[in-house]
Structure formats: structure tokens, C-alpha cells
Amino acid sequence: MNAQQLHDTLQKIQEPKGCYFNADASMTMALMESLLATKERLGYMACPCRLANGTFEADRDIVCPCEYRAADMDEYGACFCGLYVTKEWNEGGRERVYVPERRPVERILG
Amino acid sequence: MAPEVKVYALSTCIHCKNAKEYLDQCGVKYDCVHVDQLTGDERKAMVEEVKKLNPSVSFPTLVIDGKVLVGFDKAKVDEALGK
Numbered sequence: 282m283n284a285q286q287l288h289d290t291l292q293k294i295q296e297p298k299g300c301y302f303n304a305d306a307s308m309t310m311a312l313m314e315s316l317l318a319t320k321e322r323l324g325y326m327a328c329p330c331r332l333a334n335g336t337f338e339a340d341r342d343i344v345c346p347c348e349y350r351a352a353d354m355d356e357y358g359a360c361f362c363g364l365y366v367t368k369e370w371n372e373g374g375r376e377r378v379y380v381p382e383r384r385p386v387e388r389i390l391g
Numbered sequence: 392m393a394p395e396v397k398v399y400a401l402s403t404c405i406h407c408k409n410a411k412e413y414l415d416q417c418g419v420k421y422d423c424v425h426v427d428q429l430t431g432d433e434r435k436a437m438v439e440e441v442k443k444l445n446p447s448v449s450f451p452t453l454v455i456d457g458k459v460l461v462g463f464d465k466a467k468v469d470e471a472l473g474k
Contacts, residue, residue, distance in 0.1 A: 308405055315403035329403035332426055332438070332448065362405060379462040382449035389438060389448050 396421035
């Protein structure tokens with residue numbers, strides 16, 4: 282699967298849930314490439330913007346779309362990575378701020 | 392004097408990539424470590440190093456002349472660079 286195919290597949294699943302891709306295509310497509318890279322490396326699509334532990338069990342919370350997406354989209358209009366955003370965020374109706382990390386640091390294994 | 396800049400990043404992270412590109416654009420030299428590419432004790436030690444600077448261990452974490460910046464925010468980078 283290439284980045285465009287991944288994009289199209291995810292879009293069909295996620296848009297009906299109100300989760301839109303960031304309208305900045307350069308960012309979205311770079312993240313598609315990153316998701317394919319994490320899949321290749323780890324065997325699952327861990328969030329490319331977080332430090333994965335290396336096993337599905339230990340990274341279950343950050344398998345994209347991560348467990349923190351809903352809360353971040355509610356609060357900031359965007360997920361931590363900025364891949365998934367609300368329609369309003371894409372249309373400029375929401376201030377674009379840095380989304381702070383919600384994943385508890387204890388989830389990063391030493 | 393040239394600023395001393397360190398970037399703790401992940402090889403797949405878009406905010407890390409944007410931060411590095413911005414520093415490049417500014418002509419700022421920096422030392423960068425991709426924490427996701429480390430393994431074993433090296434990874435463990437680097438996670439501890441980042442944790443001291445940024446307790447949430449999120450990326451990018453930038454250190455510009457001793458000032459710690461969590462995440463990439465152009466305005467904050469400019470401020471830390473004294474621009």
C-alpha cells in the first residue's frame with residue numbers, strides 16, 4: 282500500500298466520524314509515509330509523533346488513531362500529530378495551538 | 392555567538408521535521424538525536440535525559456542556549472534564538 286492508498290482508505294473510514302485529515306496535504310501525506318514506516322518497522326501503525334515501545338500490547342494506546350484523539354480533537358480541534366482535525370479547524374474557525382502530550386509518561390517503557 | 396541548539400526528535404514525527412527545517416532555514420546549526428532509532432541502554436539513557444528536560448517525554452524537545460522548548464512553535468524558537 283502506498284501513501285495515497287492509505288490516505289484514501291482511512292479517509293473513507295474516518296470522515297464519517299467527523300475526523301478530517303489536515304487540509305495541509307504536505308503534512309498529511311508526510312504523515313501517511315510515516316505511518317507506513319512505523320508499520321514496516323513495528324508491524325503496526327503507531328503514532329509517528331510518539332516514542333513507541335515496540336510491541337503492540339505496550340503501544341495499544343498510541344496505535345493510530347490513538348486513544349487520545351477524541352479528547353484532543355474536543356479540546357484543541359486537532360490530534361497530537363495534527364493529522365486528524367475537525368472540519369472547523371480546517372476551515373480556520375479554531376485557533377491553532379500546540380497540542381500538549383496527553384499520553385501518561387509512564388506508558389513509555391524504559 | 393552562535394546559539395547552542397539540541398533537538399530531541401523522532402525520525403517519523405512531522406513536528407520534529409518542521410522544527411529541523413525551520414532551524415535549517417534560519418541557518419542555525421544543531422545537534423539532533425532521533426530517539427526512536429536508539430535501542431537498549433542507549434534508548435533508556437536518552438529517555439531519562441529527555442525526561443529531565445521535559446517530564447512528558449514528548450517530541451520534539453528543543454534546547455536552545457539552555458532554554459527548553461516542548462513542541463515546535465516558531466515564535467518561541469525565534470524568541471529563544473533572540474530573533
